[in-house]
Amino acid sequence: MSRARARSQRPVAVVGTGVIGRSWIQVFARAGRETRVYDPDPIQARRALDWLAADLADAVAQGVMSRHAERELRRRVSLHPDLPSALSGVEYVQESGPERLEVKQAIYRELDRHAARRAVLASSTSALDMTRIADGLAGASRCIVAHPVNPPHVIPAVEVLPGAATTPAVVTRTCRLLSSLGQSPVLLRKYAVGFALNRMQAALVREAIDLVESGVTDVNGVDALIRDGLGLRWALLGPFGVGHGNADGGLREYYAKYGSAYIGLMNALNPATPSFDDAMVDRLATGTEKMEGSVKKIPQILAWRDRLVRELRTLKSGDPHP
Amino acid sequence: MSRARARSQRPVAVVGTGVIGRSWIQVFARAGRETRVYDPDPIQARRALDWLAADLADAVAQGVMSRHAERELRRRVSLHPDLPSALSGVEYVQESGPERLEVKQAIYRELDRHAARRAVLASSTSALDMTRIADGLAGASRCIVAHPVNPPHVIPAVEVLPGAATTPAVVTRTCRLLSSLGQSPVLLRKYAVGFALNRMQAALVREAIDLVESGVTDVNGVDALIRDGLGLRWALLGPFGVGHGNADGGLREYYAKYGSAYIGLMNALNPATPSFDDAMVDRLATGTEKMEGSVKKIPQILAWRDRLVRELRTLKSGDPHP
Numbered sequence: 145m146s147r148a149r150a151r152s153q154r155p156v157a158v159v160g161t162g163v164i165g166r167s168w169i170q171v172f173a174r175a176g177r178e179t180r181v182y183d184p185d186p187i188q189a190r191r192a193l194d195w196l197a198a199d200l201a202d203a204v205a206q207g208v209m210s211r212h213a214e215r216e217l218r219r220r221v222s223l224h225p226d227l228p229s230a231l232s233g234v235e236y237v238q239e240s241g242p243e244r245l246e247v248k249q250a251i252y253r254e255l256d257r258h259a260a261r262r263a264v265l266a267s268s269t270s271a272l273d274m275t276r277i278a279d280g281l282a283g284a285s286r287c288i289v290a291h292p293v294n295p296p297h298v299i300p301a302v303e304v305l306p307g308a309a310t311t312p313a314v315v316t317r318t319c320r321l322l323s324s325l326g327q328s329p330v331l332l333r334k335y336a337v338g339f340a341l342n343r344m345q346a347a348l349v350r351e352a353i354d355l356v357e358s359g360v361t362d363v364n365g366v367d368a369l370i371r372d373g374l375g376l377r378w379a380l381l382g383p384f385g386v387g388h389g390n391a392d393g394g395l396r397e398y399y400a401k402y403g404s405a406y407i408g409l410m411n412a413l414n415p416a417t418p419s420f421d422d423a424m425v426d427r428l429a430t431g432t433e434k435m436e437g438s439v440k441k442i443p444q445i446l447a448w449r450d451r452l453v454r455e456l457r458t459l460k461s462g463d464p465h466p
Numbered sequence: 467m468s469r470a471r472a473r474s475q476r477p478v479a480v481v482g483t484g485v486i487g488r489s490w491i492q493v494f495a496r497a498g499r500e501t502r503v504y505d506p507d508p509i510q511a512r513r514a515l516d517w518l519a520a521d522l523a524d525a526v527a528q529g530v531m532s533r534h535a536e537r538e539l540r541r542r543v544s545l546h547p548d549l550p551s552a553l554s555g556v557e558y559v560q561e562s563g564p565e566r567l568e569v570k571q572a573i574y575r576e577l578d579r580h581a582a583r584r585a586v587l588a589s590s591t592s593a594l595d596m597t598r599i600a601d602g603l604a605g606a607s608r609c610i611v612a613h614p615v616n617p618p619h620v621i622p623a624v625e626v627l628p629g630a631a632t633t634p635a636v637v638t639r640t641c642r643l644l645s646s647l648g649q650s651p652v653l654l655r656k657y658a659v660g661f662a663l664n665r666m667q668a669a670l671v672r673e674a675i676d677l678v679e680s681g682v683t684d685v686n687g688v689d690a691l692i693r694d695g696l697g698l699r700w701a702l703l704g705p706f707g708v709g710h711g712n713a714d715g716g717l718r719e720y721y722a723k724y725g726s727a728y729i730g731l732m733n734a735l736n737p738a739t740p741s742f743d744d745a746m747v748d749r750l751a752t753g754t755e756k757m758e759g760s761v762k763k764i765p766q767i768l769a770w771r772d773r774l775v776r777e778l779r780t781l782k783s784g785d786p787h788p
Contacts (some may be wrong), residue, residue: 190566194517266643293695294712295521300694327753328694337734338675341691345705346731347673351666352705361662365652367704369663372650373615375700376775380695381767383667383674384754389768390616394761396751403742405593409668412659415737420725429718439716442788445703446711450779453698459777466766 147157154235155180159227159255161192164268165240167295169196172238174414175325182225183343189223196221202447208454221375231259238290240268248277256283264314264321266290270342274307284309288318291339292327298450300328300457303339355416356428363431379456382466387400472531473786476557481549481577483514486590487562491518494560495542497647498620503545504552513547518543524769526653530776552582560612562590570599577604585642586636588612592664595657596629606631610640613661614649622779625661675740677716678750685753693739701778702787 155178158169165183169192172179183189200217203209209217224230231237237259241251248269255265265287267277278284285415289305296302302322306315315331322329332340361369377386384395391398399406418424436445477500480490487505491514494501505511522539525531531539548554553559559581563573570591577587587609589599600606611627618624624644628637632667637653644651654662674688683691699708712719721728740746758767 148550293699298768299695299698301691303691328690330683330688330694332683334680334682336677336680336682338731340683340687342531342731343677343735344670344673344688345696346728347735348666348670348703349709349728350732350735351669354642355658355662355665358656358658360656360658361652361654363706365654365662366666367707368650368652369623369625369666370700370704371702371707372623372652373663374667375697375702375704375734375769376621376778377615378692378697379778380693380697380771381702381776382692383671384685384750385689385693385758385767387671388754388758389764389771392761393762394751394758394764395754396747396761399742399747399750406668406671406741407742409660409664410739413665413669413672417601417729417732420721420729425718425721425725428706428721429716432710432717436707436710436716439710439714439718441788442711442714442716445707448785448788449699449702449711452702452785455781455785456698456701456778459774459781462775463770466716466763466770 146414153177154233154260156236157182157230157234157259158238158240159183159230159251160240160242160268161189164241164292164294164296165238166195166290167297168240168268169193169221170199170217170297171325171327173217177220177325179221180230180234181221188450193221193223199350205416206451227254228258231255231263232264233260235260235317236264236266236267236385237413238266243269243271245272245276248272249279251280252277252287256287261281262286264288264318266318268292271338274310275335276307278309285389286312286314288314289339290318290322290329291341293341296327296448298453300326301341302327302329303332303341305327305332305335305339350418351413353424353428354414354416356431357418357424358414363428364435367435380460387424470697475499476555476582478558478560479504479552479556479581480560480562480574481505481552482564482590483511484562486515486614486616486618487560488517489619490560490562490590490614491515491543492521492539492619493647493649495539499542499647502542502552502556503543504549508547514544515543528773531757533674549576550580553577553585555582556585558588558640559587560588560590565591567594567598570594571601572601574603574609578603578609581605584608586640588640590614593660596627596632597657600629600631607633610636610773611661612640612644612651613663616662617748617772618649620775622648623663624651624662625651625654627654627657627661632694669710672740673735675746675750676736676738678744679740680736680751685750686757689757702782 152290155181156172158165159182160336161183200214204214267289270291274287274289288310293299293301319329355361388395427465478494479502480487481504482506522536526536589611592613596609596611600609610632613625615621615623641651677683710717710719
């Protein structure tokens with residue numbers, strides 16, 4: 145993004161600065177956007193900026209960001225003491241507040257009241273329906289869900305889901321803005337519990353838990369089959385793309401040939417929801433701690449994951465899907 | 467692997483040379499093993515060796531393999547006109563024949579009759595239970611499932627599943643041999659339809675199909691959420707490792723905190739098996755062809771996938787999980 149282009153753009157606002165909100169700050173500022181930050185809890189907001197400073201310092205230390213770029217990025221971020229000052233003149237608001245309907249509704253009343261007239265009001269919610277959050281709001285037409293994958297400054301996919309009142313123009317502007325940030329917006333047409341991504345994740349996790357609970361394999365076996373097996377393909381192709389590559393005639397031939405095998409297999413899956421009771425959580429957590437080491441190692445594992453995902457994305461953009 | 471070490475090892479045999487069998491030839495020969503190849507259909511066997519030559523020529527052209535290494539690798543592969551000559555003196559047999567129980571049983575009778583006394587007889591089957599394949603066989607104790615992910619010369623995970631009669635020593639030898647080839651053996655303790663990997667894949671595919679059929683998103687939306695979202699994490703961490711990183715206190719805290727949310731989400735998944743009828747296959751295939759292009763592009767897409775998976779594995783081995 146050129147400086148002239150960045151100057152001509154209106155600012156954006158990040159409201160709510162937990163783990164997701166702070167990551168969004170980096171997404172916007174890295175893409176050249178003036179990023180205004182507000183959190184009703186000023187200590188949390190300060191912590192988010194401290195995290196940003198530390199994360200960027202790491203990037204400089206690893207040589208993936210220049211000192212100049214780091215300074216420029218941080219200069220684009222400003223902390224605001226109240227909502228009206230954070231929201232004045234913005235083009236887009238990314239809200240990442242608590243996941244309770246009444247709380248979200250109260251936040252959206254405030255956002256709608258204070259945000260510049262044409263600003264899009266987007267929510268990071270992973271669970272709530274914008275039709276209900278924005279119900280009765282004067283500006284319901286500019287409210288939309290933009291649900292990222294944690295952490296959005298590393299993982300690009302964002303689920304975009306309009307509410308019943310959201311205008312098509314707001315959908316288009318949201319997708320365009322997210323794309324300009326380097327994110328991958330995915331438009332959903334209809335609300336479903338968990339949207340799409342977390343439903344697919346839950347389907348796999350349910351089967352993963354069942355494989356351990358029923359004694360087919362252990363925690364490490366499940367994880368190895370994903371990270372050394374299915375995950376290597378899914379980092380490049382989704383389930384339909386993978387199926388398409390499994391027969392010379394593509395998905396059509398593959399499903400025609402193996403449809404009945406799939407039916408048999410799907411019918412054999414255990415449809416029961418795991419209990420998540422103490423004994424189950426203890427068994428799975430003990431296995432996972434044996435595999436991953438002490439919880440004190442988690443920050444190191446996440447730093448490694450983020451580093452490798454970035455390198456993987458560089459690989460993919462350097463050798464794009466034919 | 468040193469030449470001295472390779473010379474001291476007994477040969478291995480690949481029986482059946484379809485897409486999976488030919489890929490196994492490359493796995494063994496690349497790791498320095500003398501690899502004997504047999505297929506009852508000599509035209510198929512010849513085609514497998516042609517594929518191997520072409521694939522290695524590509525690797526040389528891309529600069530990821532030296533001409534010398536390519537020549538050495540090909541020298542280790544020999545085509546045999548009959549089973550007794552392919553199996554004499556081998557340490558391990560990787561069978562990749564048709565997936566029908568009676569056919570497999572007939573093959574295993576032959577393998578058990580002709581293979582060197584202590585040879586392991588491993589099957590690439592993705593569906594059949596070794597307890598039934600080897601039922602009544604004199605050498606049932608040396609028979610085992612070693613089910614790879616397609617293609618094994620690119621994707622390392624291998625499901626290892628003993629039959630009721632398989633000895634622990636055969637399990638250990640199989641896992642050790644697969645590890646020495648650079649594969650990732652994952653031991654399963656119990657037979658389940660689809661083993662473990664294809665069950666997890668089917669669970670995700672079922673939900674993916676349901677998301678399209680119910681109109682939540684389209685084929686491209688589903689695939690983008692995996693390749694730009696979940697797949698980027700799953701290439702590095704399995705579902706338990708991912709959950710472990712989602713809370714400071716690891717999986718224990720994560721499941722304790724979000725267990726009830728998971729239960730709600732899992733209860734909301736559609737447990738019905740898709741029909742795989744013509745209309746459904748046509749809808750999904752049409753969407754996939756729109757996304758991936760003509761089926762004529764499939765070989766190019768697979769070459770790209772294999773190239774990037776190799777680079778991703780190089781990244782991972784250069785910066786291993788902390």
